[in-house]
Each structure stands twice: as structure tokens, then as C-alpha cells.
Amino acid sequence: MIGKNREYEILNRMIDDAIEGSFSEDRFDETQLSKLQTKLMRYLTSSSMSERKIMEEKDNLKELITNISHQTKTPLTNIRMYSELLREEAAGIAEKKYAEEIVNQSRKLEELITALVKMSRLETGIFRYDRKKVRYSSIINRVLEQAGPRASEKGMDIIVNIPQDLCICADEKWVAEAVYNVLDNSIKYSSAGSEILIETFSYELFSGIRITDRGIGIEEDEIPLLFGRFYRGRNAGGEDGIGVGLFLTREIVRGNGGYIKAKSKLNEGTTFEICFPNLTAV
Ligand code: ADP
Numbered sequence: 207m208i209g210k211n212r213e214y215e216i217l218n219r220m221i222d223d224a225i226e227g228s229f230s231e232d233r234f235d236e237t238q239l240s241k242l243q244t245k246l247m248r249y250l251t252s253s254s255m256s257e258r259k260i261m262e263e264k265d266n267l268k269e270l271i272t273n274i275s276h277q278t279k280t281p282l283t284n285i286r287m288y289s290e291l292l293r294e295e296a297a298g299i300a301e302k303k304y305a306e307e308i309v310n311q312s313r314k315l316e317e318l319i320t321a322l323v324k325m326s327r328l329e330t331g332i333f334r335y336d337r338k339k340v341r342y343s344s345i346i347n348r349v350l351e352q353a354g355p356r357a358s359e360k361g362m363d364i365i366v367n368i369p370q371d372l373c374i375c376a377d378e379k380w381v382a383e384a385v386y387n388v389l390d391n392s393i394k395y396s397s398a399g400s401e402i403l404i405e406t407f408s409y410e411l412f413s414g415i416r417i418t419d420r421g422i423g424i425e426e427d428e429i430p431l432l433f434g435r436f437y438r439g440r441n442a443g444g445e446d447g448i449g450v451g452l453f454l455t456r457e458i459v460r461g462n463g464g465y466i467k468a469k470s471k472l473n474e475g476t477t478f479e480i481c482f483p484n485l486t487a488v
Pocket of ligand 1: 387391395438439441442452
């Protein structure tokens with residue numbers, strides 16, 4: 207019985223170490239292990255090695271993307287700058303049009319590289335959110351500062367209905383970016399002069415932000431696809447975009463313990479709900 211207890215104890219220790227991510231075969235003397243313990247040790251050794259390998263590969267990928275971003279920054283800025291000059295100085299209508307196209311495409315490329323760097327930072331799992339108690343109103347104020355000018359340009363009203371004191375535990379800067387992506391889409395995919403409503407809701411375990419627009423809407427079968435990497439909807443038409451806004455939004459929201467869902471009717475409008483656990487439930 208004493209022998210069996212000791213065997214269980216060692217097995218238990220191996221599993222605990224593996225759960226904590228500190229499993230190492232050096233801590234166990236193989237000559238003194240039973241058959242079962244030896245088998246478990248081999249299994250845990252190979253799985254912890256493959257986990258280390260995955261982490262190393264993630265690190266390498268992140269480094270590669272960061273390098274690409276650094277190396278392409280200067281040439282891309284130059285292409286944009288010279289094509290802007292060309293656009294100013296072009297004599298004919300056709301030349302102006304081509305220069306304008308180069309400006310737009312180089313901006314798109316810059317946007318794409320910025321998005322790639324963000325995606326790799328968030329996805330590698332090395333990144334940590336700085337989660338603190340924060341008011342929804344404070345997040346929304348940040349978002350409105352950024353989105354306000356674009357809404358004004360399109361003559362759109364953003365109606366805000368948010369209590370001052372409702373709080374969550376989240377990384378304010380990143381969650382504001384997630385909410386901004388949703389609001390920016392609402393502005394982008396709505397016609398000039400229409401209204402957008404931003405409000406909060408609160409249930410027993412979750413609270414959240416709801417953004418409703420009266421824009422072009424999305425067909426129901428497309429809703430699950432919207433959060434995919436580089437997905438652009440059938441309705442996106444000629445609107446600028448690279449299809450990563452909602453992907454990043456979902457990553458950020460999940461990374462802060464929440465979830466996002468959408469409801470929409472083609473030609474009538476769309477509602478996004480971004481939900482987070484209540485402070486007491488965290
Ligand atoms: P992008 O806007 O760059 O295409 P996003 O990832 O932000 O990429 O959005 C993915 C797709 O979801 C868009 O291409 C568009 O088809 C659809 N979409 C997002 N928000 C809205 C909205 N408020 N109204 C209608 N369609 C939307």
C-alpha cells in the first residue's frame with residue numbers, strides 16, 4: 207500500500223508540474239520509476255518539447271513580421287510621399303488619376319502591414335493585456351474622439367446613452383480600439399446623414415456596449431464569416447478596407463474575457479454587441 211501511495215504521489219507531481227508548465231524529466235530518477243510513471247514521463251517530455259517548439263516558432267514568426275514592417279516602412283513612406291507630389295504636379299487628368307491610385311494603394315499597404323503587426327502581437331499569446339477597472343463612459347469618450355471627425359464629415363449623428371458609473375475590468379486602450387473598429391464600420395457602411403446609437407446594457411453576469419446603425423446591413427448567412435481574417439463582405443463594394451477590423455476586434459474582446467455578436471438585416475441596419483463579465487463575476 208505504501209508503495210502504491212508513493213507511485214500515485216509521483217504521478218500526481220508529474221501531472222501538477224505539467225499543468226504549471228514546469229515539467230522537466232531531470233526532476234525524476236527514471237531508474238526508480240514504475241512502468242506507468244516512465245510512460246507518463248515520456249509522454250509529458252515530448253508534449254512539453256512540442257509546446258516549447260510552438261512557442262519558439264511563434265516568436266520567430268513575430269520577429270519576421272516585425273522585421274518586414276521595419277524594412278518596408280521607409281520605402282513605403284517614400285512611395286506615398288512621391289506619389290502625393292506627383293499628384294499635385296501632374297499636368298493631365300489621366301496622370302492625376304494614376305498618381306491618386308498609387309497614393310491609395312500605398313496607404314492600403316501601410317494599413318495592411320500595421321494590421322499584420324497587430325495580429326501577430328495579439329495572436330502569439332506572449333502579449334499581455336493591462337486589465338484594470340475602467341468605466342464604459344471613459345472607453346466611449348476615447349472612441350468618439352477618434353471617430354467623431356469622420357462621422358461629422360458624413361453629417362452623421364452619434365447618439366450616446368451610457369451611464370457614468372458602469373465599469374468593467376479591461377485594457378482601456380485596446381478595448382477602445384476594438385469598439386472603434388465597430389463604430390468606424392457603422393459610419394463607413396451607412397449613408398450620409400443617418401444616425402448611430404451607442405448604448406450600454408447590464409445583466410446579472412455580463413454587461414456590454416451595443417452599437418446600432420441604419421446602414422446597408424449584412425445578409426444573415428454572412429454574419430459568422432465577418433470575424434474571419436481578411437474577410438470582406440459581399441456588401442463592402444467600393445468602400446476602403448482590408449477585412450481585418452472585426453478579426454482584431456474579436457481577438458481583443460476575447461483577450462479581455464468577453465465576446466462579440468452581430469445582428470443585421472440587409473438594407474435596414476446592423477447591431478453589434480460587445481460583452482464583458484461584470485466586475486463581480488471576473
Ligand atoms: P473591412 O471593413 O475592412 O472590410 P472588417 O473586418 O471591419 O473589414 O469588416 C468585415 C466585413 O463586415 C466588411 O467587409 C463588411 O462587409 C461587413 N460589415 C462590418 N460592419 C458592418 C456594418 N456596420 N454594416 C454592414 N456591414 C458591415
